[in-house]
Amino acid sequence: MITMISLTANEAKTKFGNMLISAQAEPVEIVKNGTPVAVVVSTKEYQRIEELKMELVKARFDNIDENDLVDGDTFFEELDSGQYD
Structure with missing residues (x-):
């Protein structure tokens, strides 16, 4: 903590x-x-947190493969259906 x-x-x-x-x-x-x-x-700490979040997003995109990709319409249909709740 x-x-x-x-x-x-x-x-x-x-x-x-x-x-x-x-x-x-x-x-x-x-x-x-x-x-x-x-x-x-502090502003310095906030900026550090934002940089860490961006690094995490970039790392996730670096490790993506074709099996992770879905059609946008399909994704939104799944989202609307509650599949990710």
Whole structure:
């Protein structure tokens, strides 16, 4: 599990500047009514996450073969039928 600072929504609002400073070092979880609703991360961390996601997408395309391909209409029919639910 990732360790992070946790603030209530009210704390995040009243300590916004401190929250932004903390987010530069580690993710900050925002909790509202006892339920986690958001995580604030630095721009640098967000960009790193997006780069990792793109690397994953590229890796999946690199490993694709003809058996993995389907016709677009067929895929959407299967999707509409609930096959991927």
